[in-house]
Amino acid sequence: xxxxxxxxxxxxxxxxxxxxxxxxxxxxxxxxxxxxxxxxxxxxxxxxxxxxxxxxxxxxxxxxxxxxxxxxxxxxxxxxxxxxxxxxxxxxxxxxxxxxxxxxxxxxxxxxxxxxxxxxxxxxxxxxxxxxxxxxxxxxxxxxxxxxxxxxxxxxxxxxxxxxxxxxxxxxxxxxxxxxxxxxxxxxxxxxxxxxxxxxxxxxxxxxxxxxxxxxxxxxxxxxxxxxxxxxxxxxxxxxxxxxxxxxxxxxxxxxxxxxxxxxxxxxxxxxxxxxxxxxxxxxxxxxxxxxxxxxxxxxxxxxxxxxxxxxxxxxxxxxxxxxxxxxxxxxxxxxxxxxxxxxxxxxxxxxxxxxxxxxxxxxxxxxxxxxxxxxxxxxxxxxxxxxxxxxxxxxxxxxxxxxxxxxxxxxxxxxxxxxxxxxxxxxxxxxxxxxxxxxxxxxxxxxxxxxxxxxxxxxxxxx
Numbered sequence: 001x002x003x004x005x006x007x008x009x010x011x012x013x014x015x016x017x018x019x020x021x022x023x024x025x026x027x028x029x030x031x032x033x034x035x036x037x038x039x040x041x042x043x044x045x046x047x048x049x050x051x052x053x054x055x056x057x058x059x060x061x062x063x064x065x066x067x068x069x070x071x072x073x074x075x076x077x078x079x080x081x082x083x084x085x086x087x088x089x090x091x092x093x094x095x096x097x098x099x100x101x102x103x104x105x106x107x108x109x110x111x112x113x114x115x116x117x118x119x120x121x122x123x124x125x126x127x128x129x130x131x132x133x134x135x136x137x138x139x140x141x142x143x144x145x146x147x148x149x150x151x152x153x154x155x156x157x158x159x160x161x162x163x164x165x166x167x168x169x170x171x172x173x174x175x176x177x178x179x180x181x182x183x184x185x186x187x188x189x190x191x192x193x194x195x196x197x198x199x200x201x202x203x204x205x206x207x208x209x210x211x212x213x214x215x216x217x218x219x220x221x222x223x224x225x226x227x228x229x230x231x232x233x234x235x236x237x238x239x240x241x242x243x244x245x246x247x248x249x250x251x252x253x254x255x256x257x258x259x260x261x262x263x264x265x266x267x268x269x270x271x272x273x274x275x276x277x278x279x280x281x282x283x284x285x286x287x288x289x290x291x292x293x294x295x296x297x298x299x300x301x302x303x304x305x306x307x308x309x310x311x312x313x314x315x316x317x318x319x320x321x322x323x324x325x326x327x328x329x330x331x332x333x334x335x336x337x338x339x340x341x342x343x344x345x346x347x348x349x350x351x352x353x354x355x356x357x358x359x360x361x362x363x364x365x366x367x368x369x370x371x372x373x374x375x376x377x378x379x380x381x382x383x384x385x386x387x388x389x390x391x392x393x394x395x396x397x398x399x400x401x402x403x404x405x406x407x408x409x410x411x412x413x414x415x416x417x418x419x420x421x422x423x424x425x426x427x428x429x430x431x432x433x434x435x436x437x438x439x440x441x442x443x444x445x446x447x448x449x450x451x452x453x454x455x456x457x458x459x460x461x462x463x464x
Contacts, residue, residue: 074169102172210237217409226409249280295403296406303407
């Protein structure tokens with residue numbers, strides 16, 4: 001039976017994902033009402049189409065992010081319960097039955113999160129709209145918060161949480177009853193590297209994803225629906241990165257870790273990434289998702305603004321009318337994108353905390369070998385710092401690429417067609433992203449560092 005505290009992170013992720021999707025649909029409906037009430041924009045089907053496409057894209061992203069984070073969370077929890085699962089296998093329980101139980105829990109948590117998220121998202125949309133109207137940022141219009149379309153993100157979140165729990169629990173199938181008699185650990189780098197299935201799947205998805213990204217840009221020169229092709233390409237290519245993370249990220253983390261010096265704690269932190277690649281990749285991918293999301297959105301919106309102004313360069317009246325709409329859209333979506341960033345942040349904090357709790361024996365052995373509390377804290381902090389640097393650089397590169405593809409595929413055909421333009425990178429936002437990633441990782445490391453430093457060698461070595 002899964003403990004309640006193991007379910008709370010998944011419930012939080014599902015709630016945030018549903019809240020994001022519901023709030024985005026509500027805000028899109030309100031913005032559409034505002035646009036149709038503005039003189040000169042009531043007949044602008046293009047702007048409304050853009051809003052609908054952008055909303056659909058971000059809802060899909062939110063659901064996808066929640067699925068990846070939920071899968072990582074469940075995998076982390078299952079990895080820490082390997083010996084308990086093995087004991088249950090030893091006394092007659094089947095792996096299929098245990099995995100099905102985890103999947104059922106995922107479905108129940110997904111349903112609860114969908115309902116809570118719908119309430120939170122609707123309340124957030126109402127609050128944002130009322131504040132905007134009270135301040136005069138947007139005109140007061142009549143709108144409704146009841147829409148059957150809201151069931152789409154709710155059902156999507158419930159189903160993806162269920163499927164993510166099922167996928168994340170696949171480790172159960174690899175647990176042998178004999179592991180109940182010994183110390184069960186995660187797979188090492190050589191064992192993980194020998195698994196060819198994930199590598200082949202990553203290559204296939206990566207090639208397909210890259211091809212669809214290019215196709216999305218090409219189609220975007222004719223029709224704004226090219227963004228849907230680009231979205232599929234982004235999902236497939238990022239899934240390839242997730243699948244290959246356990247092979248790619250550990251060596252990167254080791255190289256980055258060496259930049260922190262040759263002290264024993266720093267060297268051990270660098271090597272830990274390679275010794276347990278699955279654990280390292282689970283922690284890293286959460287931050288990669290967060291940085292990629294924020295950077296993608298920032299680059300998309302800045303390029304979106306630039307391309308839209310180019311497309312309406314010969315229509316100053318339309319530019320004057322579009323200016324406030326663009327600013328309002330950017331402000332609203334800037335607020336809403338925080339939901340997805342928080343989802344990824346929850347994944348990072350959860351996996352880092354659970355990881356330290358599951359390493360009691362390892363930390364206790366280090367204490368018994370002579371490591372003092374300060375060295376233990378330094379080791380955990382260096383691991384987190386190396387994770388931050390590697391994940392942030394990866395996320396920035398991916399975010400710039402995805403952001404440009406998104407803007408290009410949705411706006412390449414607007415008006416007379418601005419054609420291919422260079423991505424517009426908002427450097428202040430990039431600086432904020434880097435700083436926020438560093439602060440998030442430091443904040444996420446505080447509790448694990450304290451917990452690790454309190455480990456007693458005698459107690460740790462006695463842990464089953």
